[in-house]
Amino acid sequence: MNYFITAIGTDSGKTLFSTILCEALEADYWKPIQAGFPRDTDFVAAHLSNLVTDLIPEKYVLNTPASPHYAAEIDNVELRAEDFDLPKTNNPNLVVEGAGGALVPINNSEFVIDLPKQWDMPVILVANLYLGSINHTLLTVSELKRRNIKVKGIVFNGPSNPSSESIILHHSGYQCLLRIKQEKEINKEVVRKYASELKNNL
Numbered sequence: 071m072n073y074f075i076t077a078i079g080t081d082s083g084k085t086l087f088s089t090i091l092c093e094a095l096e097a098d099y100w101k102p103i104q105a106g107f108p109r110d111t112d113f114v115a116a117h118l119s120n121l122v123t124d125l126i127p128e129k130y131v132l133n134t135p136a137s138p139h140y141a142a143e144i145d146n147v148e149l150r151a152e153d154f155d156l157p158k159t160n161n162p163n164l165v166v167e168g169a170g171g172a173l174v175p176i177n178n179s180e181f182v183i184d185l186p187k188q189w190d191m192p193v194i195l196v197a198n199l200y201l202g203s204i205n206h207t208l209l210t211v212s213e214l215k216r217r218n219i220k221v222k223g224i225v226f227n228g229p230s231n232p233s234s235e236s237i238i239l240h241h242s243g244y245q246c247l248l249r250i251k252q253e254k255e256i257n258k259e260v261v262r263k264y265a266s267e268l269k270n271n272l
């Protein structure tokens with residue numbers, strides 16, 4: 071299976087969850103647009119235990135840690151959704167990580183979420199539970215539904231909030247695939263632990 075990982079914002083835990091999913095499925099990993107450093111691909115590489123996952127090089131590595139539409143402008147390149155072809159691999163499972171949230175622009179007319187839409191790829195939504203995140207999550211859900219994007223489920227990352235989780239699940243109708251606690255340290259063992267939990271929910 072192929073999955074596209076989006077989130078309610080940047081720094082939400084997409085790379086952490088992508089690592090966990092790659093570990094669970096022994097999937098290949100691809101971050102098509104990297105804006106700024108360190109590269110998410112390096113984080114994934116450093117935290118996997120399996121020997122099957124192939125790390126596919128980014129299509130664009132932009133120098134500025136900013137929205138891709140602006141980082142691209144600074145580097146004098148043009149991002150166009152139609153130029154992004156899925157990489158061909160022998161692995162039946164591929165995890166593709168977006169940049170920031172779903173409605174992050176890649177140019178003046180297209181958004182990150184146009185990529186999974188054009189590939190007909192199911193999305194997994196990563197959400198955090200800070201005060202204000204119910205609104206951010208349900209707005210994202212509303213946009214995914216409006217665009218008829220297939221959604222495999224939602225992942226809650228960081229400090230938990232059961233009442234927020236429950237109202238988000240109620241309104242979205244999404245399945246909760248995993249809850250990731252706020253960990254003191256992220257290492258290979260932590261990734262393996264969540265990967266084995268996730269396997270039961272896929």
Ligand SMILES: Nc1ncnc2c1ncn2[C@@H]1O[C@H](COP(=O)(O)OP(=O)(O)OP(=O)(O)O)[C@@H](O)[C@H]1O
Binds near residue numbers: 079080227253254
């Ligand atoms: N549950 C967690 N426990 C501890 N640290 C976490 C947790 N989730 C994320 N982090 C840390 O928070 C930071 C941001 O997470 P991450 O890089 O996964 O976000 P992202 O959504 O991929 O961001 P981007 O939009 O830049 O791709 C990283 O340093 C990550 O290791």
Ligand SMILES: C[C@H](N)[C@H](N)CCCCCC(=O)O
Binds near residue numbers: 104171
């Ligand atoms: C630089 C960062 N880590 C991501 N790569 C891009 C985040 C773009 C966020 C744009 C926005 O929603 O304002």
Ligand SMILES: [Mg+2]
Binds near residue numbers: 084085086167
């Ligand atoms: Mg990331």
